[in-house]
Amino acid sequence: MYLFVVNEVSGKGRGREVWAYVQKRLQEMRVPHEAVCTEGPGHAEEIARDAREGKMFKAIIAVGGDGTVNEVGNGVIGSDLPIGYIPAGTGNDFALAHRIPLDPEWALERILRHQVYQVDTGMLKERHMIGFMGIGFDAKVAEAVNMSQRKRWLGRLTYGIEAIKTLKSFKPQPAVITVDGRRYEYDGVWLVAVANIPNYAGGIRICPHAQMNDGLLDLCCVRNLTPGQFLRVFPSAYRGKHIHHPSVVFHSGREITIETDAPFIAHVDGEVHGGAPVTVRVAPKSLSIL
Ligand SMILES: Nc1ncnc2c1ncn2[C@@H]1O[C@H](COP(=O)(O)OP(=O)(O)OP(=O)(O)O)[C@@H](O)[C@H]1O
DSSP, rough: EEEEEEEEEEGGHHHHHHHHHHHHHHHTTTTOOEEOOOOOHHHHHHHHHHHHHHHHSSEEEEEHHHHHHHHHHHHTSSSSSEEEEEEESOOOHHHTTTTOOOOOOHHHHHHHHOOOEEEEEEESSSSSEEEEEEHHHHHHHHHHHEEEEOHHHTTTHHHHHHHHHHHHHOOOOEEEEETTEEEEEEEEEEEEEEEEESSTTTTTTTTTTOOSSSOEEEEEESSSSSHHHHHHHHGGGTTTHHHHHTTTEEEEEEEEEEEEESSEEEETTEEEEEEEEEEEEEEEEEEEEE
8 A cells, every 4th residue: 555645735736736647547557545635844744754653555655846755754764664756846856866757657657666775864953854955055045946936837947046036145154064073164155065866956966976875975065256156157067067166165974064153044855944053964775765
């Protein structure tokens, strides 16, 4: 029996359409399943945690965006109950990294093949990141994108539009980054991203060398750029070409702490959550994926 956790409001309503299609296909194929629609933030995690304890399901399937994957993942982390994913969000970075088809028909077919593999996650104080987190400019953009009404119509383009708007008001700050006990001090920091998968924010290849099961977290810090220079570097990150820029530095390790003087907000898998100072520790192969 599969449990589907459906965020109908993901992708500004796409979740509802995708679920209607998937439900019809499940009925046609006579696949035993139950479904629960989420009622607000935190609900998907609660449903997944209860399902994990009830031991009735062979997998839990998130229907929604990266935020829904994060919540379902957090509900089952540390158990061997696998999660599957039918993308219905805007960014769908988790789907991109895991090569999960955006077409619900193909995504469902992949789930029903039931091939399980384990991935690392990153443990923060209160929750795990499944794919990525970041502080600074990217968190500000994530906040703006999540509030934007354009998201439904413009999809991933919304990230570019909100990034340009955020550029005008954002003030880079000094940051101290500690990676496995090694301390790095950087001035004029725009953003620090920590990732387990190469892409975030709708396909930006921010940490192109990140691997989801190597026992390490990858970090990218962008600093010491004028807004004009930042604007030129930013598009190159869609192809991972920012790695050659002297203002972009990379680290990888098992435990990463980011401290800033100013109150930088953070996002975890694209949802705004807390802020600096923040510590992320790798939790090797702590999540099973279909
Ligand atoms: N019924 C609901 N009403 C309002 N918000 C909800 C509801 N159910 C879940 N949520 C919240 O919606 C947020 C966004 O979900 P999700 O990330 O899945 O979609 P998205 O933001 O459209 O997609 P993406 O992150 O890929 O752009 C999550 O933080 C989740 O907690």
